[in-house]
Amino acid sequence: EIVLTQSPGTLSLSPGERATLSCRASQSVTSSYLAWYQQKPGQAPRLLIYGASNRATGIPERFSGSGSGTDFTLTISRLEPEDFAVYYCQQYAGSPRTFGQGTKVEIK
């Protein structure tokens, strides 16, 4: 099983600042089959990034993903008020599918 470890657990930032979220895998994620999801309170997760660096349909350009192998990053270039949420990474290279424990981006 591929274990995903996200850091930091909580990120306290102000609107307009840059957010950098990390996701580290316990073994290499084949073909960069890594996704990022955003979840707001009371809502289902929403796909942001797939294939490590591809934005899903309708996702603003301020969201970008990078990385390969075991180290992946989600960057939000300039935080908007609606971006404060919990973010999860997920790998779909192996079975079982696994998620990171989440990073909460909160307003400072």
Add this chain to the structure above:
Amino acid sequence: EVQLVESGGGLVQPGGSLRLSCAASGFTFSGYWMHWVRQVPGKGLVWVSRISSDGSSTIYADAVKGRFIISRDNAKNTLHLQMSSLRAEDTAIYYCARVFGAGQFDSWGQGTLVTVSS
């Protein structure tokens, strides 16, 4: 518009059973693999089970293997999760999710809450 709507959650006693459903619309349901993911309120996402587009292939998380059964009715555009021998630790919001492309979950339902308690 793609829509996934879960139903069937509720309060059940330990050892009991429950059947969740996920009604799909806005896309050709029979062409997509589907998953169930659960989340204890306030906690992280945990993958539960997956079924192939024709229903011939299924896999489960170790925590539910032998107790849960995933199935689908492509004629009725519906995904199911039959849960039995329920335990307190199965208490969670259960989401159905559609697989797109290589395996990312591009659409999710709103979730249905299952509470296992006496």
